[in-house]
Each structure stands twice: as C-alpha cells, then as structure tokens.
Amino acid sequence: MAAERYAYLRPGVIDLLKQGTLFAGERRTTRFSFADALLELGGSRSDVVVLNADVSKGMGTYTFAERYPERAFNLGIAEQNMIAAAAGMAQSGLLPFVATYAVFATLRGLDMIRNSVCYTRTNVKFGCGHAGITSAEDGATHQGQEDLSIMRAMPNMVVIAPADDVSTKKAVRAVAAHLGPAYLSLTKEPLPLLYDDTFPFAIGAAVTVRAGVDATIVANRDMVAQALLAAEAADREGLDVRVIDCHTVKPLDEEAILRAAKETGAIVTAEDNVLAGGLGSAVAELLIERGPVPMRRIGVPDTFCESGPYLDLLERYGLSAGHILRAVRTVVALKSR
C-alpha cells in the first residue's frame, strides 16, 4: 500500500525503510558528493576555483586539486583570510567554492561571511562538512550544530541542507548557476543513498518525497532519512504521514509548507541543528503568522553534545526516527482535540 506513496527513491530504499535497516544500505557522506560535483563542474567551467583551509582531505576536494592544481587554493588553517580572499576572487570574476567544516566557516569566518560575502553580495559558494552532530565521534568543537541558524540570519545568503548524494550534486550545480552567496550544509556521517536521478532539485523548492494526509514531517539534511523511517513506522500504526525534504532553509518554500499544514493539519519539523533559529524556527515563524496548526520541533536541544556513534547520538539527543514518531503521534492527537 505504501510503495506508491513514495517519490524519487532509489530501487530498494523502500524495502530498507520497511525493514528499518536504511543505514545498512549504501551510504555516502555528502561532503564527498560535493567534491565529486566540483570535479565535474570544474571540467565545464574554467572560472570555478576551490579554496580550503587545510581540510582538502576531510572535504574530499583534494580530487579537484589533483585535476586542476592551478585552480585549487589551500590557504592554510586561516578561515578569515580564506573567506575574504574568496570574496576578492569573486569580485574579479571567478566562481569560488569555499570548502571547510561548518563550525570553522560559520563561526571563525562569520565576520567575513557577513561583510565581505553577504553584505558586499559577492558570488561565493560554501560547502561545509561536519554539520549538525554528524561529526559524531569528534565532539562538540567539530559538531556544526548551529550552521543553519547562523547562515539563515545572513541577508542575501541562500542556505541549503541536502539529504543525500544525488540532491547534493544537484545542489552544487544549482548554486553554481545562482548569482550570489550560497551555503551548502554537508555531513561527515555517510548518509543513505535515497534518491534516483529524477529528484527535482531547485533552490527554494521543497520536495514531497512521501505523500500522506494525517500529518507532515518537514525535514532536511540527515534528518530526511530519519523522517522517512518515522513515516514508515507511523504507517504501521495506521497514520499516513507526508514527508517533505525541505533542503532549502532559505528562501523557505512557504507555499509547500502552508499547503502541507492545510492538507494534513499537523506539522513536525526534524533537523540535526539547534532548535534556536533553524528549519523548525523558520517553519514555526511562517505557520504562526499564516496558518497555525499543531506543531512540534525535533532538533538539537540547547546543549553541546558528547562524542559517540552517530546513530547513538541521534537517540541520545532526541533526534531519532523514534522521537520523530512520538512527535507525530502528539500533533495528530492535538489535531483531533
């Protein structure tokens, strides 16, 4: 019954969802998907340059450096200079992609992002790995659990948190074609290969990947996988739950979310990001003004997280499919009051 509810999923993914073994299937970290896409983009566009702060191994962009050494710049462990230099390169007509980890770009480099990139509106793209708590074993210094909140507060910035390999590669092509600053929030943990090539990626266009009428889970990045697992679990309880991959946090696809609120009457947001200011905040801000429905937000609580295996951390900090399922039950119950 549920199979035809899904869209754009690769063959076999639905079976894995039904078995609850999604993470046992094929996976790839989206930072390497980003690096793959840059390698391809570098072949078709000679203006593409890639900058990193001595993390080309961690980000996978060493592949670009090997093929296009004159267009790859390792600026050392110096994020402020890297980001402002990228702005200067963009001012000179190049298309710079800045690759580092989310914590280092969005925190150490934030003044440069704000003023030399967003305020000056330079055409700089960011691909930042280790976002959320996907840098699980590394501990809090490397867990970029607030990048979506910080980047969302930057005027002129497009903020995208893709859920898998295919959508990440499409996002790279989309931001390359977009004129202006853009930020891609990428993972350390390998994510399940969810989508086939028909996945329709456009900046600001959320994608319904599972149809449903009883409630909607709005998720992004690594939490789309958890949302799909939660929806499948809800299905066993007789709840028919819609799942939206809201990869673009800004600009938010308001129309898709308002429609989901209206058609399903209840919303759960799911993000691997602090609850303050991320996807859940964006959705709540929209709904409270233009169509309030029962809502719950799943996200990283107001704390720094421990080290541990990724899936254990999701459980520990309330982000797993089981936690999402409980939130779905709650909003559905509130709906009928």
Next chain:
Amino acid sequence: METSERTLRLKSVSYREAILRIISQAGAGHTGGDLSAIDILNVLYNRILNVSPQTASDPDRDRFVQSKGHCVEALYAVLADRGFFPSAELDTVCRYGSRLIGHPTRAVPGIEHNTGALGHGLAVAVGMALAGRLDGRSYRVFTLLGDGELDEGSNWEASMAAAHYGLDNLIVIVDRNGLQITGPTEQVNALEPLADKFRSFGYALRQVDGHDIPALVEALASAPFERGKPSLLLAHTVKGKGISFAENQAGWHHRVPSAAELERAWAELAAQRAALEGS
C-alpha cells in the same frame, strides 16, 4: 616646485576642505584618519591607479580596496573629484536615502568592496591578486590599511598568504599615524617593531613620509619593490594632518568640528592654498 607637484598639493588642500565640509554637514565622520590618509589617496587616484569612471568595470583596471573603511569621507572626496559621481552628491553623505553611506559600499561608482569591519581589505586584495594572476591579467591590487586595524589577526593571515603565493601584484599601504580610536597604538596594543614584522612576514618594504607627495609618487610608481614579493609601503603620517588643532589628537578620530573650529580650519587651509599658489 614642479607644476605637477603643486597641482597635486593644491588638490590635497581642496580634498581637506571637502572632507571637513562632508563631516560638518553629515554631523559624523572620521576627521583624523581622513586627513592622515588623504595625501595617499590623492597620489593613488591622480598618479598611480589605472582607473577611471569610463573603465570602472574593465577587467584589466587596477583595483583599490580601502580597508580602513571608516575614512570614507576622504575616498568620497577623491572619487567625486575624479568624476565617479557628481561633487554635489557629497552634500548627501550619511543622509537618509543617499548612496553615500558612512562606510564604503559597492553601490558607489568606483568603490570595489564594502568595508568598515576592519581586517577585511588585505585578505580581499589577496583574493583579487590571486585571481589576476590566474586570469593572466596585468592589473595591480592596492589596499590601504590603518595602523590600528593591524590588531586584527586576519591581516597577518592574509600577509602569510600574500608572501606564500609571492603576490608581487599586491601593494599594501599602511597609514601609520600612530593613533587608534582610544590612543597611541603603542599604548593600546604595541605594533613596533612594525617594519621588521612586515619584513619577516615576507614583504618587500619601503617607508615614506605619507604627506610628501613626490616621495609617495616615486614609491608607489616603483612597485613592486621586489619581484616575487608583495610590496608594503609603510607611510608615516600625522593623524589630523593639515588642521593644526586636530593633528596627533586621538580625540579627533571621530570628532566633528564646531563652528568656531571650522572657521579656524578654513583659515588654515586658505593659507596653505595661498602659499602653494605663490610658490
């Protein structure tokens, strides 16, 4: 005195008058730093930079990034004189609706980059210089830094990169007026031995009196100072230069002249003009 030198020195007097007019009508501005930087800007825009309103988007134009963005009044005065926008617009600086806001923005013709947060310009210039080299273009990138802003670590990150990549198409000018907003640089966060620091970071360095017009022309025209190295011109200046009561006073960093002070300033500048015209 040679005609060309007299012409430039007269321009500096006019620019100083324009700066004071802008600041007094706006009721805000950075008098001291504007006056220490103005002779450098004068020489850059009238003798060194390959830029003009007609070639403002020419990919081969020289680039100038004023990192000490707070001294925007000096930049506006020079850009207006060079025809990037009408001089009458100088009366609108900081007014609601004016594009001439209190720090440089790209919305103003002739300005390459939004600055004002300190410690950006040198790193941005490094990026422009790297891009120029990659694209095989012969333009040079100039950036003007305050000495106070050298406290920002990003300048030293950018200096390391400039030397690492051997960017001899990059010319960094430091307005070494010895003061920052709350007092002397050596009391706030000592910079000396500054020339040694820059040399050890890999620059080819020259020092100049930042108000000696012929010396500035000679030094800047000679860049790069050494093939394969970024150039650094350490320009020794006087904060508030040209207005006797503002000179070397940290308090004039951000001060707006009173009506009486303005009268004195006009008289001093008029005397400077008369002396030049009679020379």
